[in-house]
Amino acid sequence: MLIKPNWDNFKAKFSENPQDNFEWFCYLLFSKEYNQPYGTNRYKNQSGIETDPIKVGNEVIGWQSKFYEDTLSTHKEDLLGTLTKTKRDNPNITKIILYTNAEWGQGQGTKEPKAKTETEEKAKELNIELIWRVRSYFESPFVTQEQRDISSYFFELNTKWGLSNYGFIDTLKDRYLNHFNTISLLLDKPKPIDEIFINLAIIKEKKEEDKKEEANKINREALLNSYEEIHKPKEPIEIKELINTSKKSLIYGKAGIGKTTLCKYIAYKWAKGELYSEFTYVIYIPLREWKNRGLKGAIRDYYYSQDEKDITLDIKENSQKMLFLFDGYDELDGDKKKALIREIELYNLTYYVITSRPYGYQKNDFSVNEHFETIGFTDENVKEYIETFFKDNSKKSKSLNGYLKSNISIRHIAYIPLMLEMICSLWEEKEFSNSLTMTELYSRIIENFLEEHSKNRDDETVFEWENREEIKEFLGKIAFNGLTKQTILFDGKFIRDMIGKDNLDFFKTSIVNSGFLKSDIKDKSLLGNNFEFIHLTFQEYFSALYVASLSKEEQSEIVRDWKFYPHMQVFFAFLGGLIEDKDNQINKTHI
Secondary structure, eight states, rough: OOOOOOOOHHHHHHOOHHHHHHHHHHHEEEEEEEEHHHHHHOOOOOOOSSSSOOEEETTTEEEEEOOSOOGGGGGHHHHHHHHHHHHHHOOEEEEEEESSSSSOOSSSSSSOOOHHHHHHHHHHHTTEEEEEEOGGGGGIIIIIIIIIHHHHHHHHHOSSBBBBBTHHHHHHHHHHHHHSSSEEEOOOOEEEHHOOOOOOOOEEEOGGGGSSOOOOOOOOOHSSOOOOGGSSSSSBBBBGHHHHSSSSSEEEETSSSSSHHHHHHHHHHHTSSSOTTSSSSSEEGGGOOOOOOOHHHHHHHHHHSOOOOOOBOOOHHHHGEEEEEOOOOOGHHHHHHHHHHHHHHEEEEEEEEEEOOGGOTTOOOTTTTTEEEEEOOHHHHHHHHHHHHTTOHHHHHHHHHHHHHHHHHHHHHTTTTHHHHHHHHHHSOOOTTTTOHHHHHHHHHHHHHHHHTSSSOOOOOOEEEEEEEEHHHHHHHHHHHHHHHOOOOOHHHHHHHOOOGHHHHIIIIIGGSSSSEEEOOOSSGGGGOOOOEHHHHHHHHHHHHHHHSSSSHHHHHHHHHHTTOOOGGGHHHHHHHHHHHHHHHHHHHHH
């Protein structure tokens, strides 16, 4: 199917501002041609060219659009000015693509139009290659056939921007193949998702009648998944069987357990044609970016850069062909949760997966067929992950697998993908001794983590290395007071109470930038958000680090008050290790 360029339709449809809409049209075509799915940076009233130039190989390329009602020859001065301004503001630019709906008028005889010749000579003088994309360009196969979903919107009166059988599928696949092909856990070191992703253990939740009633208390197991649950006689659900098992699913799991990775892996594998090929659309929606603009608005916000109000998405019509991945239900506030639920009901969605942390939902919030818990890696997953991580060093892989078999306490946390990456990264630098304790491991992890977050980052998101002890002190105070209150989410009031008004700037510039606290990012004001440690075990370790710095009398009082509370058990294990290390250092000093 071809789309015939019809400039009369274009002018009638965009009569209020044809230049702005022509600029948008060209922006989309430029982005498609040069594989810029997210577009390029731009500024209001940008000089010379429409957006910042892009680098392709050795070339620096910019573009400009001009919607004219007459021939190009009458606009020579405008064109010359564009070249001059562009070179002045972008001295490294080597090529300009100039889009226009106009054509050059014919020169005398067989000569090129004088205005065209002078414009090209100016470009040559400025060492710029000038590429003309005039009216005839919009009749090319690239525009009329390859980009027909875009062209139809601009050249056909009744076409609205939406889910076509061509454009939106391409947009989804471009996004997934180019941006979900790698994953980062803690250290922001991207790794190919095909190589590093191992099936997480997704366990079908027990029926209520099969569960044992427990006292109304929050113990550590209520806050932190038991990663050894996988070793009980249950059969994990494979990802490829998830939708066959349940059309509408809730998958819950703790921070760092891999819920977002799971969603992105599904989307990526669909885009490659290796998973859920029965769906025409697999649509990933990160709920932390939900702006209460409805499901259509959420799709537009995440997949398109334009704020076009009149978008028509045939969600109801295509519902049987769509799988929605709603990631991070717990990151929505109450009103946004209600809005999402209304949209799910409004469009009568047939297939969807919702992910959440355990505390972030009520079972009657929405209609799902099954609840699943993702509880991390199995023993076989751990082995495969390590072998993949050290694919070029089988000796390292073998030694770490052997170490984990002989060290039960360290193996316990290796079921957590986020923690296993840290263990592998540390092992890559220096192998652990057989006597390494959990406390010593966490101490090394934290120092390594702080070092990674204090270098190679933008000035706005880096902290001073000299402040690390003060950072650990404040994190410890927050962690311990949260732990005694059995709280893993800290609101702005809690943070202010813990660190004091005088230290709020330090919290914003150093503590947050250390990387150990995650924010739900609901509010532009930093302390309008909730915070939590990247994993509960970090909260427990920092709590112990804080108490280890107190006096013997204060420590004794804490032990007396909290020693029988189940949720404090790991804290006390860390505390014992820290105090022992501290005593050993004191003894060595006095020898």
